[in-house]
Amino acid sequence: EAGVTQFPSHSVIEKGQTVTLRCDPISGHDNLYWYRRVMGKEIKFLLHFVKESKQDESGMPNNRFLAERTGGTYSTLKVQPAELEDSGVYFCASSQDVRGEQFFGPGTRLTVL
């Protein structure tokens, strides 16, 4: 069974540009989460989807971040426009149930220059 996959694995962009990160959860997992680890800091929760609905987006830093999950399958996280402080590793996780184990993807390392 395929695990959580994320694309791209690395992205280097300039300040002001737009970047879209993609996450494909484990098939059948209704719950999808985004987390972020800024360099030298803790991994922080960004938001939680149940199917296509955002259940909790309390961790989203600001309105430059937009997450979607069309059709309740894969999810995208768009940063527009990117700022230097957005650099970090963005993790996606999925779980079958809201109380179930969260399975994490390898992350996307975003560098904003």
Place this chain on the structure above:
Amino acid sequence: AQSVTQLGSHVSVSEGALVLLRCNYSSSVPPYLFWYVQYPNQGLQLLLKYTSAATLVKGINGFEAEFKKSETSFHLTKPSAHMSDAAEYFCAVSFNDYKLSFGAGTTVTVRA
């Protein structure tokens, strides 16, 4: 507010020696507690989880952790380190079963 503190950002142990990674949490209510491990170029993998069923929790790869309410701690141990244990380890807490709050992580290096 809930928080998690991992003592020591780097730990170096000899192969065969005890691995001890420290985690303390601050909370007014008992949380769910987790240890995750991240090997290079891989996602976080759940090592073990405390859900109040037992204070000593056994996980994968020979790791275990003990919940001590009086010390608000959930330290991770492994009696004998193996080279394959070299990785970054994260302690995490949750109160609502989905939003994980992580510590800063501890990188373990194993010396031959």
